[in-house]
Amino acid sequence: MKKSFIKKNTMVGLILILATSALLSACSDKPGSETSGNSNNNSVESNQKVEIVWAMAADPDKKAWQDAMVSTFEETHPNITVRLENIPYDQFDQKLTTMISSGKTPDVWNPNQADSGFATYMKMGALKDLTPYIEKGAQELDTMDPNLLDIYKIDGRNYGIPLVSNATYLYYNKDLFDQANLPYPTTDWDDTSWNYDKMLEVAGKLTHDVGNVRKQVFGFSSALSPNAMAWSFGGDFFKPEAYETALMGEPDLFNPNNIEALQFNVDLINKYKVAPDQQTVDASAQLGDPFLTGKVAMYITGGWGLGSYKSAEFNWGVAAVPYHEGRKVTLYVDPWSISESSKHPDEAWEFVRHLADPKEGGGAYRYMNEVGRTPADSSLFELWYEQMGKQIGMEPADFKQVHEGSIKYGREAENHLIVKFNTIFETMKQTMSTVWNGKKSIDNGLKELDQNLRSLKLD
């Protein structure tokens, strides 16, 4: 009898211990984090060797460039060593918060590499005011477009130095256009005949075998968020203040342009059947990118496609996003920032200058040249047009026209400007999925989204 009592109790104990592991997911950080002010003693002059940490989202395409950056910098700055920390993209936020809370903040990093983005870290007070450094003079920034610098200027202070400026384009699969004997879409963003009606007509001609998973080809799809769709039709889910104050505030969902944009995109899927439904997009997203499957003829997404579609097994080009009154597309300008709690801000700034240097051999030059990303510095554009044109088989002048059009009609990405936009984005994505599959009307979907967005606690 006694034995059985022991046996049962041992089990209760064991179970309790296992139950406690539920709490392991809770945070285990020390409260009271270190937010010590910077020690502005100019240690460059002292002979002590200083180590700064450079955190990047891991990307095999960038590895060679990263190593080159570290070694060329260390050559010219013998007193500074740079330790590179590559962090997987989807763990960036998690890792970074842990680093910050344990006082091991990286010195130089790009806050937009994380899902949460510049605005979130800015609002948290994680970023250093770089204005005094810029005012002291940095020739590396002489050819930088002031408009780009202004994106990361908050209340007159600069918190980031642009490194890339990805635009948005309409990518098209040349092979599918050739098979259907159709002319390629225009590179001229001001050609008003290239509008959504025309796009729909072309997409209809390119679409075939929809429903047959093994043969289907869709005329059109996009990676646009519902808000970016609204932008491209002259609408907006949020009020203009949201982008300035960095706080979402009251959403503004029921604007007629928003409804027009969503209706058009729903109709592409359910009425005209020229675009893949959510399920199909999710299924191909599990394997990579829908455009790369070769089963989508036209696809709107950001400038990183120029790099990632290099591996495509078909020919492709870039063109203008269809015209609509008030059309806006997304620009993704990423900055280098320095942590507020960096122990060596001066050395970190030297490194940022090195990374931003557009001259041959400098960081920005080699980033464009070796990694192939859209440069931020104006002096690099002509060279980049040449290279890109050659790479994707377009006239450099045509490519230039597409890119400049995108900049002209572009505005900075929401997730860089509004705090915790990743949460807003997820909420939009999840809630709208029932609208895309036709289970909910646009009106009901927007009502639910309105409710969901308002219940978010973002500050």
Next chain:
Amino acid sequence: MVKLSKEVKREERSFWLFIAPWFIGFILFTGGPMLISLLLCFTEYNVISSPKFVGLDNFRVLFQDRLFYKSLFVTVYYSLLAVPFTIVTSLVIAVMLNQKVRGQALLRTLYYAPSIISGVAVSFLWSWLLNPQFGVVNSLLYDWFGIEGPGWFTSSATVVPSMVLMQLTASGGTMVIFLAALQSLPADLFEAASIDGASKLRMFAKITLPLLSPVILFNTIISIIGSLQVFTQSYVITKGGPDWNSYFYVYYLFDTAFKQFRMGYASAQAWILFAIIFALTLITLRGSKRHVHYEYEAKK
């Protein structure tokens, strides 16, 4: 008090010595953080600035949070399907692997093997297998039977059942515990029953199951705890979608902690989950009293 003999004392000393590494580890890496998270429940803490005391605000907000209820509902739904599924399939597999057949050792290894692979890798594997467009499963369904398979992880209705199906490669541990228990069953009972002319099925129902009942209870409780903490699948495959239908409780907790940097709120979520699991465990233990037979009790 009984005076302890020298031997018992020595035994006690070595007990503490042997358990020390685990015990110290528990205090440092589990107990400490737990205590801190209990304190953080009552604060607002974004990792960078110091925690601010807010009283019961986190709990007040939590109980009005639609996503809290949604994620709890999805998790309970998953558990209701996953726990019986895990117990039944692993018991059936264990019984089969307990048969004396050729290649027994190999089969046992094969069935246990997936349990030692990381959940992330297994999740990727399943997402490829069940991909509605390119997956093996739907391709075979189409080629062999001419039917279009379901959307699996991409459809609101099938996402949770698909994740339950994934338990097939995750229940090796449960199965091994069953297998060990099956092997320790007294052969004399079965012998006597077979002399009395009992059928295999009857023996299973009247002898095997009652004797296994403490082990079934143990596995059930472990499985309840595990399934209420389900996370990896939705993090890797669905990101909580579509339409929040795989937005599990711990996934939401992860979001609030590491995406929204609301550590206080996340701690409150963690403690509520702890309370739920604790309560469910107690209920299961109490409720099972009449159905669980302990060998020693029967012998008294």
